[in-house]
Amino acid sequence: MKKKYQIVTYGCQMNVHESEKIAGILEEMGYERTEGEDADVIVFNTCCIRENAENHAFGNIGALKKRKKERPELLICVGGCMMQEKGMPEELKRKFPFVDIVFGTHNLWELRRLIEIKSSGRKKMLVSIHDKEGEIVEGERPCRTSYPNAWVNINYGCNNFCTYCIVPYVRGRERSRKPEAILEEVRSLVAEGYKEITLLGQNVNSYGKDLENGITVPKLLDQVASIEGKFRVRFMTSHPKDFSEELVKVIAKHEKICNLVHLPVQSGSNAVLKAMNRRYTREEYLEKVAMLKRYLPDAELTSDLIVGFPGETEADFEDTLSLVKEVGFASAFTFVYSKRKGTKAAEMENQIPEDVQKRRIMELVALVNSLTRVKSERYLGKTVEILCEDYDEKKGMFLGRDVYGRMGYFKSEKNPIGSFVTLKITEASGISLYGEEV
Numbered sequence: 001m002k003k004k005y006q007i008v009t010y011g012c013q014m015n016v017h018e019s020e021k022i023a024g025i026l027e028e029m030g031y032e033r034t035e036g037e038d039a040d041v042i043v044f045n046t047c048c049i050r051e052n053a054e055n056h057a058f059g060n061i062g063a064l065k066k067r068k069k070e071r072p073e074l075l076i077c078v079g080g081c082m083m084q085e086k087g088m089p090e091e092l093k094r095k096f097p098f099v100d101i102v103f104g105t106h107n108l109w110e111l112r113r114l115i116e117i118k119s120s121g122r123k124k125m126l127v128s129i130h131d132k133e134g135e136i137v138e139g140e141r142p143c144r145t146s147y148p149n150a151w152v153n154i155n156y157g158c159n160n161f162c163t164y165c166i167v168p169y170v171r172g173r174e175r176s177r178k179p180e181a182i183l184e185e186v187r188s189l190v191a192e193g194y195k196e197i198t199l200l201g202q203n204v205n206s207y208g209k210d211l212e213n214g215i216t217v218p219k220l221l222d223q224v225a226s227i228e229g230k231f232r233v234r235f236m237t238s239h240p241k242d243f244s245e246e247l248v249k250v251i252a253k254h255e256k257i258c259n260l261v262h263l264p265v266q267s268g269s270n271a272v273l274k275a276m277n278r279r280y281t282r283e284e285y286l287e288k289v290a291m292l293k294r295y296l297p298d299a300e301l302t303s304d305l306i307v308g309f310p311g312e313t314e315a316d317f318e319d320t321l322s323l324v325k326e327v328g329f330a331s332a333f334t335f336v337y338s339k340r341k342g343t344k345a346a347e348m349e350n351q352i353p354e355d356v357q358k359r360r361i362m363e364l365v366a367l368v369n370s371l372t373r374v375k376s377e378r379y380l381g382k383t384v385e386i387l388c389e390d391y392d393e394k395k396g397m398f399l400g401r402d403v404y405g406r407m408g409y410f411k412s413e414k415n416p417i418g419s420f421v422t423l424k425i426t427e428a429s430g431i432s433l434y435g436e437e438v
């Protein structure tokens with residue numbers, strides 16, 4: 001009987017894709033996936049962007065203590081961003097001495113070797129963390145779980161050091177993959193039948209700055225979208241300071257590139273943007289939005305927004321609300337500022353009390369939801385092409401997204417996952433659309 005593995009993933013798409021790479025390593029070792037309690041190896045791929053993600057991971061690791069006692073041969077591995085935080089492996093050792101393997105974001109490729117060492121009878125916890133990012137490892141064979149979408153890394157790390165963000169400390173400096181490797185990966189994914197390619201990076205707009213061949217993200221996108229076949233191209237995440245006219249021209253040139261841009265503004269207040277070290281002003285952000293709309297009047301924008309950043313006044317918060325209204329985001333991820341040890345913002349004075357943060361987030365969420373609802377209602381009676389990506393058991397319906405990222409649900413006798421389906425929208429509810437196949 002084959003041995004089984006389970007991966008528990010926290011955090012962003014980058015982590016979701018890295019879990020696919022971990023799955024690839026384990027399947028090459030002969031393990032097969034399980035979601036049950038029969039796993040022989042459990043890997044936690046952690047996230048440290050917010051405190052509650054860390055608490056959640058700690059809670060779930062701690063819950064395995066009893067199982068590990070009953071089955072000492074069960075291997076528990078903990079990797080991901082949290083393990084790159086200073087002092088975290090030691091804390092893990094103290095709290096959960098029954099964990100077998102600890103690894104970081106820079107040495108995921110080492111997991112096979114670490115499991116082999118541990119399985120050969122080593123008793124003590126095996127900790128392998130690389131402080132510095134190394135060369136990019138090519139030739140990974142991820143075991144993909146998000147068909148018809150495929151995630152493709154284009155760059156890793158970040159040089160921006162926004163004052164609230166821990167990513168540059170745990171993911172290292174920016175490194176770009178060579179364009180040939182990316183194009184080869186996309187070509188083979190399209191040949192395998194993937195219908196949506198999402199190019200991933202902490203800041204995709206910095207792509208190529210560390211290479212010496214003059215490649216940039218607009219040039220790369222142009223080449224990716226020129227590959228033959230019917231598929232869509234998305235990319236994330238874009239830093240507004242690097243969002244260029246050249247990039248917008250490439251989006252406008254290719255039908256394959258979705259007209260949905262995730263452009264995280266974080267705040268609408270110049271004072272807060274400065275304190276966050278975002279390196280653009282409200283006016284500059286709005287000018288980028290206007291530039292996008294000049295080329296693509298129907299393009300949609302989504303954003304990340306933080307409330308309760310240290311020193312945020314009522315007037316600053318009002319600036320965020322007014323910017324959200326002015327841009328009219330299709331949707332947004334809204335967050336209460338989370339203090340991260342080791343970042344500059346964690347040392348700032350004027351941390352905002354929790355009750356004020358709560359009130360502000362509720363107001364912001366209500367505004368974002370109302371904008372989303374209005375946008376959804378505009379779809380009523382229209383036909384849209386969606387890429388069917390999944391089946392919702394609860395609703396008993398298939399679902400997929402259009403080029404603007406709007407989710408559409410529908411019923412179908414056959415299984416259309418991976419097909420482009422045209423829907424006539426009959427109902428709009430919040431962020432979701434419902435329709436009939438035409």
Ligand code: SF4
Nearest residue numbers: 158160161162165167
């Ligand atoms: S751009 Fe800023 S928020 Fe984004 S990963 Fe880099 S430091 Fe973090």
